[in-house]
Amino acid sequence: MKAAQQADAGKRPARYGRPEGWRGRLYDLIFLSDSPAGRRFDIALVAAILLSILVVVLDSVPAIRARHADLMHALEWGFTLLFTLEYAARLLCVRQPLRYATSFYGIVDLLSVLPTYISLLAPGSEALLDIRILRLLRVFRIFKLTLYIEEYTRLGEALAASRRKIMVFLSVVLMAVLILGTVMYVVEGPAHGYTSIPTAMYWAVVTMTTVGYGDITPHTTLGKGIASFMMLLGWGILAVPTGIVTAEMTARRVDRRQGPARLVRACAACGSAGHEGRARFCKDCGAELPPAPERG
Incomplete structure (x- = not known):
């Protein structure tokens, strides 16, 4: 069961292409969680995401922002640099960086760091209100959790x-x-x-x-x-x-x-999966299904 879940976890990013050499090892560390190092990386990144969201929430409280403005500013830049390095590493360790950059998770990664850099371009105090609105996009970091928690994937598949x-x-x-x-x-x-x-x-x-x-x-x-x-x-x-x-x-x-016999029975017409072993037609579109594979 655990091996199947680990295999599933590696299927999603595999479409971006795994290179060879040190880039391949970096790919395994970042995208896969079937090794102790990869699991520790995932846990550390989840903790960083949650802490960064906490900083965003606390920074919106006027009393906390007034007393700890410098600390909040430093923490925000620290998390921004951390997520920037992570984003750059993800682009570096895949064969198709543009495909990852335009994927859902690639866009979320970009949105999680972009507002902080945009704030540097503010020409004056009159633009701070607009930049503050853009900085609220930092909460998109919470969507990064979906890449590391198996239940998010299961819920997405069910939906x-x-x-x-x-x-x-x-x-x-x-x-x-x-x-x-x-x-x-x-x-x-x-x-x-x-x-x-x-x-x-x-x-x-x-x-x-x-x-x-x-x-x-x-x-x-x-x-x-x-x-x-x-x-x-x-x-x-x-x-x-x-x-x-x-x-x-x-x-x-x-x-x-x-076992996998039912999972691989995907409808060729609409792509729907999870059919009964004795089913002959798709439960969603009604098209004829391929024969059920033999169990080993």
């Missing part, structure tokens, strides 16, 4: 596999919001705050998600009845996407326990 079901679910919710919002616009009308169908749809979204801002409320008996129905409907709606993703994650966990 990707459930995307069609979730899109169908969202389309049904959108139709319900449109229909019920239009009904409320007709029942309540502009006199009670429902000045247009988009406004009534906004109220429908707020009501079905059980938020209830209270800025727009029904006044008629029929309107209150519709609102009550939508609140009860909202409870069921909130549970549907959770069940979809949970079922997909459970199926994938069972797949891994049963």
Whole structure:
């Protein structure tokens, strides 16, 4: 089980190309975690990411920033230089640096250091407010954690596999919001705050998600009845996407326990994986599946 997880961890960055020599050894240290050195590197980098996020959060507190401005500034530059060296090392140890730089993780790595360097280009104090907004992009460092924690990958796979079901679910919710919002616009009308169908749809979204801002409320008996129905409907709606993703994650966990035979059965038409061993057609698009491989 552990060996399979370690193999999975190395599949994602492998598409950037592993060079030979010292660059290959650096690649193994940075991208792979199946060695003590690679695991220590991952743990140290996760700790640095969390500490840098803590510095960003504390720096936004006026009292802390006023008393420890120099310390926060020094820590921020220290983390920026550290992540800059890491980003440069990643570009150096892959065969296709441009492909990594334009990938999701490459863009996150760049966004995690770019705002601090942009702050050097501020011509004067009048630009500090704009630069401060750009510096908030440092929180993108938190996304770097997804490269090192296995559960993030599993959740991403489950969401990707459930995307069609979730899109169908969202389309049904959108139709319900449109229909019920239009009904409320007709029942309540502009006199009670429902000045247009988009406004009534906004109220429908707020009501079905059980938020209830209270800025727009029904006044008629029929309107209150519709609102009550939508609140009860909202409870069921909130549970549907959770069940979809949970079922997909459970199926994938069972797949891994049963071995690789099910995981490799990917649909040639849509790329969906995780089919039953006896399945003949894709569970997402309906295309015919390749034969199941023989177990060793």
